[in-house]
Amino acid sequence: MKKIITIITASLLMLSVNAQSVNDTVAMGQFYANQVFYSLDNGEVANINNNDWELGFAAAGQGAAGSAILINEATTTLWAYPSDTAEWNSFDTTGYLAWEQLLNTDTSWTNGAFNVHRGAAGWADLGWGVLNPQQNYWTFGDSLYLAKLSDNTFRKIWIVSLKTGVWEFKYSDVDGSNEQTFTIDKSNYPNKNFVYHSMLTNATIDREPDNTTWDLMFAKHTDYLSYAGQYVSVTSVFNNRDVWSAKSNETDYAAALIATAPQTSFNQNITNIGREWKKYSSATGWTIYDSIAYFIYDNDSTDFYRIVFNGFESGFSGLGKAMFNQEHLQTVSVQVYEHNVTFSMYPNPATNQITLLLDYFEYATMQVDVVDLSGKLVLSKTIQVNNGVNQKTIDINQLKSGIYLLQLKSDQLNTTQKLIVR
Numbered sequence: 001m002k003k004i005i006t007i008i009t010a011s012l013l014m015l016s017v018n019a020q021s022v023n024d025t026v027a028m029g030q031f032y033a034n035q036v037f038y039s040l041d042n043g044e045v046a047n048i049n050n051n052d053w054e055l056g057f058a059a060a061g062q063g064a065a066g067s068a069i070l071i072n073e074a075t076t077t078l079w080a081y082p083s084d085t086a087e088w089n090s091f092d093t094t095g096y097l098a099w100e101q102l103l104n105t106d107t108s109w110t111n112g113a114f115n116v117h118r119g120a121a122g123w124a125d126l127g128w129g130v131l132n133p134q135q136n137y138w139t140f141g142d143s144l145y146l147a148k149l150s151d152n153t154f155r156k157i158w159i160v161s162l163k164t165g166v167w168e169f170k171y172s173d174v175d176g177s178n179e180q181t182f183t184i185d186k187s188n189y190p191n192k193n194f195v196y197h198s199m200l201t202n203a204t205i206d207r208e209p210d211n212t213t214w215d216l217m218f219a220k221h222t223d224y225l226s227y228a229g230q231y232v233s234v235t236s237v238f239n240n241r242d243v244w245s246a247k248s249n250e251t252d253y254a255a256a257l258i259a260t261a262p263q264t265s266f267n268q269n270i271t272n273i274g275r276e277w278k279k280y281s282s283a284t285g286w287t288i289y290d291s292i293a294y295f296i297y298d299n300d301s302t303d304f305y306r307i308v309f310n311g312f313e314s315g316f317s318g319l320g321k322a323m324f325n326q327e328h329l330q331t332v333s334v335q336v337y338e339h340n341v342t343f344s345m346y347p348n349p350a351t352n353q354i355t356l357l358l359d360y361f362e363y364a365t366m367q368v369d370v371v372d373l374s375g376k377l378v379l380s381k382t383i384q385v386n387n388g389v390n391q392k393t394i395d396i397n398q399l400k401s402g403i404y405l406l407q408l409k410s411d412q413l414n415t416t417q418k419l420i421v422r
Contacts, residue, residue, distance in 0.1 A: 021257070021327045023310075028320035032074070032220035032235050037209050040216070040298050040305045040326060046209040050219055051075050053196035053205055054149060055157075056112065057167050059189040060211065060241070063137055066186070067126045067162060069114035070104050070194060071147070073221035074233075078102045078113050081144035081156070088144060091156045093174055096146055101231065103222060106271040109193055109241045114145065114159060128159040138163040146174070147199070155199050171199055193241060215243050215299045216273070218322055220315075223275065235320065237273040244297035244359075244389045245272040252291050256308045257325060259293040260347045261355050266297060266389040277309040286312050295329075297357065297389065304330045304344055304357070341413060345406060349420035356392040356408070360385050366410045368394065370419065373403060385410075396421060 026036045026044065035050035056070035071078040079099040081091070102113040111118055115127035124131040129141040141159040148154055153173075160168040165186040172179035180202050189195045191212055196205045217238045224231050239245055246262035273294055279287045294307045311323030330346045342359040356368070363386055370379035378399060383392050396419075404419045 021325060023323070023325050025311075025324075026218050026322045028218055028220065028235065028315055028322070030315055030319060032233075032315040032320045034320075036218040037214040038216045038218065039214050040296060040307075040328075041303060042213075045214045048207055051150065052198055052201075053207065054147060054199050055169075055197040056194040057169075057184055057197065058109075058112075059186045059192040059195045061110070062165075064126055064131060064139075065110060066165075067115065067128075067131075067139060068110050068112045068194075069128060069159060070112035071102065071114070073103060073113075074219065075150040077148040077222075079146045080116075081146055083144070084142055085144055085158055088156070088158055089176065091144065091146075091174055091176070093146060093154070099146070102145075103224065103231075106223075106274065107269050109270060114143075129161070136164065141169075147171075149200055151200065169197075211240060211242075212299060215240050215296065220320075234275045235315070235322075236271060236275045237277070237322070238270045239268065239272060239296075240299050241268070241270070242299050244268055246295045246391065247272065248293045248295070250291045250293055253308065253310065256291050256293040257327075259306065260329070261353070261393055262293075262295045262391060266295075266357065266391055273307075278312050286314065288312055297359075302342075303328060304346060343408065343415060343417070345417055345419065348418075349422045350396060351422060352397045353393055353395050354406075354419065356383075356390075356394065358385055358390045358392070358408075360387065360390060360413075362387055362412070364410045364412065366408060366413070368392075369407045369409070370396070370399070370404050371407065373405070378404065 026038055028034045028036055033049060033051055034047050036044060037046040039045050051074065054072050054076045058066045058068040060066060079096055079101055082099060102116050104113045105111040118127040119125055126139055128143050129139045131137060131139045139162040141161060145157040146154060147157055155171045156174050157171045160170060167184040170179060170181040182204060184195055184204055189206060191210045192208050193211045194208055196207050198205060220233060220235050222231050223234045244266040246264045246266045248259045248263045250256040250259050277289050277292060288309055288311060290308060290310045296305045296307060298305065306327045306329055307324050309324045313319060313321035330344050344357040345354055366383050366385055368381045368383055369377055371377050381394055399421045401422050404421060405416050406419045407416050
């Protein structure tokens with residue numbers, strides 16, 4: 001018999017809060033020199049120099065999921081060397097400008113610039129090396145790279161291995177001089193997404209705040225604009241790895257400030273916000289897309305927020321400020337007995353429709369019933385949900401004002417929440 005998950009009572013499960021709208025500002029400094037980590041619950045967590053590192057090694061995740069290596073796109077240019085590690089001692093930079101330039105992915109923290117070709121030679125190919133299931137699932141580097149640093153010097157790089165959570169890598173001047181070899185043990189960096197390294201100072205740096213304390217990160221990086229056909233420096237907003245987000249394109253700023261229903265599905269793409277909220281034109285200057293409402297399901301999956309950007313100050317003429325309105329929409333406290341299930345319903349109180357957000361663990365058919373306080377069934381609907389965060393909108397305009405109980409049921413879940421209709 002399948003075990004039923006019961007989530008105690010509506011009053012304990014969800015706290016409907018009075019939404020509080022807050023205007024906030026994040027300043028990356030002149031020339032966008034700083035990286036800012038931001039918590040939707042607590043504001044700015046860390047504002048730190050973003051020019052003191054070139055390499056970022058995954059500190060979280062096991063095996064292939066923890067094999068990401070970032071390049072600091074704000075300070076460093078990275079190219080893939082056109083041959084393998086057999087040419088470490090005969091490394092030749094002739095024609096390097098025609099080599100493939102590598103950038104970090106814009107979808108997940110699981111892939112950095114060194115993982116661009118992940119899977120090209122099969123599932124064990126992690127980009128910079130190949131995972132060996134016959135040898136403790138260790139990964140051995142098979143690729144070489146060329147990096148141009150902020151002082152215009154060059155380094156050749158070899159990611160040697162990742163063995164039982166310990167990184168080994170080396171680099172030197174392109175002629176082989178000043179060779180440096182380092183190891184980084186992930187276990188020394190708990191609750192960090194990445195640990196960083198500077199090839200200018202030959203130092204490993206613990207610079208990132210605890211990954212449970214922040215939701216969004218603001219930083220300068222490089223992107224390739226296909227319409228312009230070139231690499232450009234941009235500033236973006238990145239989600240933390242456990243943050244889900246979606247968006248809604250409204251008619252204007254006023255409509256975005258009161259939007260409650262995303263138009264896209266929730267996912268964990270780290271650049272769901274990205275650089276989309278602003279655009280520069282030499283003719284008109286900066287345009288802020290203040291009609292886009294971003295909905296964010298925060299780091300610990302207990303709160304839902306809406307963000308609308310409303311201003312920007314260039315880091316070349318000012319302090320690199322991103323300005324936005326954020327509103328806390330809902331607080332959810334979910335008790336889970338067997339599976340890591342979270343469920344939210346908003347807005348609450350509601351008028352015409354409600355949105356259900358359910359972070360579920362499998363494909364399932366669910367029954368949504370709304371009953372009044374006498375126990376009479378007043379609305380019933382069947383929904384299909386998938387593994388991950390699901391967003392379902394339900395019309396309630398046929399319901400009279402009052403207090404109801406919304407029941408959500410499947411083979412694995414049985415929960416009731418209070419719904420207020422006004």
